[in-house]
Amino acid sequence: MSERIIEYRDALCEAMSEEMRDDKKVFLLGEEVAQYNGAYKISKGMLDEFGPRRVIDTPISESGFSGMAIGAAMRGLRPIVEFMSWSFSLVAADPILNNAAKMLYMSGGQFGCPIVFRGNDGAGGQLGSTHSWCVESLYANVPGLKMAIPYDAYDAKGMLKTAIRDDNPVFFLESERLLSTTGHVPVEEYTVPFGQALVRRQGTDCTIISFGRPLHFCQEAAEELAKEGIACEIIDGRTIRPLDIDTMVASVRKTNTCVVVDQSWSFASVGSEIASQIHRYCFDDLDNFVHRVHSDDVPTPYASNLEQAYLPNTRKICEAVRAATYNS
Amino acid sequence: MPIEITMPRLSDTMEEGTLLQWHKQLGDVVSSGDVLADIETDKATMELQSFDDGIFSEILVQEGEKVEVGKVVAVLTEEDEAPLESTTPEEPANETKVEIQKPEKTGMAISxxxxxxxxxxxxxxxxxxxxxxxxxxxxxxxxxxxxxxxxxxxxxxxTQPDEIIQRTVSEPEVVATTHPIVASGDWRENRSEPLSNMRQVIAKRLVESKQTIPHYQVTMSFDMDPLLDMRKTLNKQLANSGVKLSVNDFLVRCCALAMAEHPAFNASFGGDCIYFHGPVNVGIAIALPEDKGGGLVVGTIRDADQKSLRSISQESVRLGKKARDKGLSLEEMSDTTFTISNLGMFGVEHFTAIINPPNSAILAVGAAIEKPVVRGGELVVGNELSATLSLDHRVIDGAMAARYLKTLKELIENPAALLV
CATH class of the missing domain: 4.10.320.10 (E3-binding domain)
Structure with missing residues (x-):
C-alpha cells in the first residue's frame, strides 16, 4: 500500500467521486456544491467531471431539496445531500426524520431510502449558537437511520463509501474543524464497515469513549495524563447507530473505569446512552461510575474564549479521568 | 444545624400516625436510608426512613403515641455539633445528656x-x-x-519461617494436596507436540461425529441404593472367586438388556435406512495412562445381553488391563453397537459424551453420590447416580430416549432381575 497523505475534505471528495463513477444512480445536491465547488471546497472539480445533472446547486431551502432527494431515493436513486451545516438540517427535520428514517417501515417494506445526508456538525469556531449545533444526540434518538462520525481522513473516505452503498438513510456527521486535517489514505479501494469501533490508543487505567472531533481533545488529554502515570485507552466509536458496545465493554472490563466524551449536551444524550449501557454490561467490573464530559448545558457562546471553555475540552477530560480513577 | 424528623404522610388519606417502635437509640449514628421507626397509619404499618445523616439525639414522641402529620418526632444533629455542648439558649436545662458513640462502619460503600x-x-x-x-x-x-x-x-x-504471617485473608482448614502446588511465576514455555496416531484418530472421528450427527442429550438420576446393596452382597460372596463386580458391569448389563425393548438404541443411521443390529455389543470407554501417551480406546463386550454379570466383569477387567498394557486388537475394539463412558470413579457428577460412530447413542455415567433424597415422602440420605444419554436424532427421538432411560431405571432400581 502506498503512503499518501491527503486532507479530510479531499478524502470525502474522492469517496463521492469514486462511488459516482461506479454507480450512475449516485448524485450530489446541496447549496453551492456545483459552481462554487462546495462552500468548504469538498466537491471541488465534481461539476466538471459529472456535469450539472449529477452535481446540483440548490436554493437555500433545506426542507425542499431534502424532500426532493428523499423522493429520488424512494424511486431507486442514491442521493447525497450536503448540508452546509447540520445546524441547517433543523428546518428539514420533517423530511429527514419523518420521511427518510421511517419510509421503509411505514411503506411496509415497499420503499427504501438509500440516501446520505452529510455536512459539518458541531462548533466550527465563533459561528454563534444557532449555527453550532451538535445534532448527534437529537437525531440518534430516531429509529430507522444510521449515524456515522469519521474522525480522520482514512475513515472519512472509507466510511462515506460505506454510507453511499448502504440501503438505509445515513446521517454522516463531518466537522469543519477536521476538514483541513491530513492523514494517510491509500490509493487502493477500501471501505470502513459500520459498527466497528477503533481503539485509537491503548492503555490500562481508564477507557475514554468518544466520536469525531472531541477525539482530538481526548488524545491531548491522554498525553497529559500519561505524564501523571495514568494510561488511557481511547476508543473511537465511529458509528453511533449501529453502536459497537462490545469493543467498549471489552475495554472497560480491562480498565475498570470509563469516561465518555460527547460534544452534545449531556441531558438524554449519546453520552448518557453509552454510560447507561456500560453500567449495565460492566456492572461488576466498574471501580467508579462512568464519568461524562459534554458541552456545557447552555447555548454555544460566540466569544472565542467562552466557546473554548464550553466545549468538551482537554482540561475537562483530564479532570474527569482523574476523578474516575480516584486521582483527583 | 439540627435536622427535625417529622411524622410523614405515608398515604393520601393519612392525617395522623402512631409511633409503634423506635429502631434507633439516642446517640446512634444515622445514615440516609436507615429505618428510624415503625409507623402505623390508617391503612398499614410502614417504616419511617431517614433522608439525612447524623446522630440520633432527641426523641420527642414516645412509642405508642399518636401524632398528627408534620409534627416533629425526633431530631438528628450533625456529628460535630454535640447537642450537650450546644449554646442554643432555648435548650432545656434538664435535657438528658447524650453519649455520642464513635460512628461504626455501617453499610460500607464499595465499588x-x-x-x-x-x-x-x-x-x-x-x-x-x-x-x-x-x-x-x-x-x-x-x-x-x-x-x-x-x-x-x-x-x-x-527469611522468617517461624513468624506467623499477618494475613487479612481468612484461612480455611488446610489439607495437604496430593498434587504439587505450582508457585506463581513458574511459567511453562509454549511448545507443540506432534499428534500421536491415536490422537489423530480421536480428532478425526470425534469431529466427524460432532459435525455430522445431530446430537442432543437426555439425563436421568437413579436410586443406586438397591444396586449398591446387591453389589456388596455379591462381592462378599464372590470374594474367593477372584471376581469383583463394578457398578459399570451392572450398567453394561442393564443397557444391554434394555435393547430387547428398544432396538433403536442398538442401531446405526444408514443414510436412507436405519440398520438395526442383531448382536448387542456394548463398548466401554477405557482411558489410557498419560505416561504412555494417554488417549482413549473403546473395548467391545460382545453379546453383552447374553452374558452374566460375572462374565461381563471378567471381560471388562481383561479389556481394561490389555488396553493399558499392550493395546487392544482391532477385533477387541470393533463392532460396538452402543457405548458407555464412565467417569464415576473420579467423582464426576454429570457430563455429556460424544457419540461413537456408527452407534446411535452413548451413555455418560457419573458417580453414585451420597446426597439428601426424598424416598416415600421422607428426606433421607441415599445414593444417586446421574447418567446422560447423547443421541443421534436421526435415529432416536426425545420420547424414545426418555422411555429407554425409564427401562434402565426399572432395571437399576430393581436389580434382582439382572441375575436371571
Whole structure:
C-alpha cells in the first residue's frame, strides 16, 4: 500500500467521486456544491467531471431539496445531500426524520431510502449558537437511520463509501474543524464497515469513549495524563447507530473505569446512552461510575474564549479521568 | 444545624400516625436510608426512613403515641455539633445528656469491581479502610492488601519461617494436596507436540461425529441404593472367586438388556435406512495412562445381553488391563453397537459424551453420590447416580430416549432381575 497523505475534505471528495463513477444512480445536491465547488471546497472539480445533472446547486431551502432527494431515493436513486451545516438540517427535520428514517417501515417494506445526508456538525469556531449545533444526540434518538462520525481522513473516505452503498438513510456527521486535517489514505479501494469501533490508543487505567472531533481533545488529554502515570485507552466509536458496545465493554472490563466524551449536551444524550449501557454490561467490573464530559448545558457562546471553555475540552477530560480513577 | 424528623404522610388519606417502635437509640449514628421507626397509619404499618445523616439525639414522641402529620418526632444533629455542648439558649436545662458513640462502619460503600476482587482473593472487607470518596473501598485498596499479603508471605517464607504471617485473608482448614502446588511465576514455555496416531484418530472421528450427527442429550438420576446393596452382597460372596463386580458391569448389563425393548438404541443411521443390529455389543470407554501417551480406546463386550454379570466383569477387567498394557486388537475394539463412558470413579457428577460412530447413542455415567433424597415422602440420605444419554436424532427421538432411560431405571432400581 502506498503512503499518501491527503486532507479530510479531499478524502470525502474522492469517496463521492469514486462511488459516482461506479454507480450512475449516485448524485450530489446541496447549496453551492456545483459552481462554487462546495462552500468548504469538498466537491471541488465534481461539476466538471459529472456535469450539472449529477452535481446540483440548490436554493437555500433545506426542507425542499431534502424532500426532493428523499423522493429520488424512494424511486431507486442514491442521493447525497450536503448540508452546509447540520445546524441547517433543523428546518428539514420533517423530511429527514419523518420521511427518510421511517419510509421503509411505514411503506411496509415497499420503499427504501438509500440516501446520505452529510455536512459539518458541531462548533466550527465563533459561528454563534444557532449555527453550532451538535445534532448527534437529537437525531440518534430516531429509529430507522444510521449515524456515522469519521474522525480522520482514512475513515472519512472509507466510511462515506460505506454510507453511499448502504440501503438505509445515513446521517454522516463531518466537522469543519477536521476538514483541513491530513492523514494517510491509500490509493487502493477500501471501505470502513459500520459498527466497528477503533481503539485509537491503548492503555490500562481508564477507557475514554468518544466520536469525531472531541477525539482530538481526548488524545491531548491522554498525553497529559500519561505524564501523571495514568494510561488511557481511547476508543473511537465511529458509528453511533449501529453502536459497537462490545469493543467498549471489552475495554472497560480491562480498565475498570470509563469516561465518555460527547460534544452534545449531556441531558438524554449519546453520552448518557453509552454510560447507561456500560453500567449495565460492566456492572461488576466498574471501580467508579462512568464519568461524562459534554458541552456545557447552555447555548454555544460566540466569544472565542467562552466557546473554548464550553466545549468538551482537554482540561475537562483530564479532570474527569482523574476523578474516575480516584486521582483527583 | 439540627435536622427535625417529622411524622410523614405515608398515604393520601393519612392525617395522623402512631409511633409503634423506635429502631434507633439516642446517640446512634444515622445514615440516609436507615429505618428510624415503625409507623402505623390508617391503612398499614410502614417504616419511617431517614433522608439525612447524623446522630440520633432527641426523641420527642414516645412509642405508642399518636401524632398528627408534620409534627416533629425526633431530631438528628450533625456529628460535630454535640447537642450537650450546644449554646442554643432555648435548650432545656434538664435535657438528658447524650453519649455520642464513635460512628461504626455501617453499610460500607464499595465499588463493584472492588467487591468482586475481594471475593476472588477472599479478603474480609471489614479489615479495609477505603480510600475513595466517603471511604468507598475501591480497586486500589483491594490490590494493596493483595500485594501486602503477597510480600508478607514471601518475606515470611524466605527469611522468617517461624513468624506467623499477618494475613487479612481468612484461612480455611488446610489439607495437604496430593498434587504439587505450582508457585506463581513458574511459567511453562509454549511448545507443540506432534499428534500421536491415536490422537489423530480421536480428532478425526470425534469431529466427524460432532459435525455430522445431530446430537442432543437426555439425563436421568437413579436410586443406586438397591444396586449398591446387591453389589456388596455379591462381592462378599464372590470374594474367593477372584471376581469383583463394578457398578459399570451392572450398567453394561442393564443397557444391554434394555435393547430387547428398544432396538433403536442398538442401531446405526444408514443414510436412507436405519440398520438395526442383531448382536448387542456394548463398548466401554477405557482411558489410557498419560505416561504412555494417554488417549482413549473403546473395548467391545460382545453379546453383552447374553452374558452374566460375572462374565461381563471378567471381560471388562481383561479389556481394561490389555488396553493399558499392550493395546487392544482391532477385533477387541470393533463392532460396538452402543457405548458407555464412565467417569464415576473420579467423582464426576454429570457430563455429556460424544457419540461413537456408527452407534446411535452413548451413555455418560457419573458417580453414585451420597446426597439428601426424598424416598416415600421422607428426606433421607441415599445414593444417586446421574447418567446422560447423547443421541443421534436421526435415529432416536426425545420420547424414545426418555422411555429407554425409564427401562434402565426399572432395571437399576430393581436389580434382582439382572441375575436371571
Amino acid at each position: 463493584p469491581v472492588a467487591r468482586r476482587l475481594a471475593d476472588e482473593y477472599g479478603i474480609d472487607l471489614k479489615t479495609i479502610q477505603g480510600s475513595g470518596p466517603s471511604g468507598r473501598v475501591i480497586k486500589r485498596d483491594i490490590l494493596q492488601v493483595v500485594d501486602a499479603t503477597k510480600e508478607t508471605s514471601a518475606a515470611a517464607a524466605t
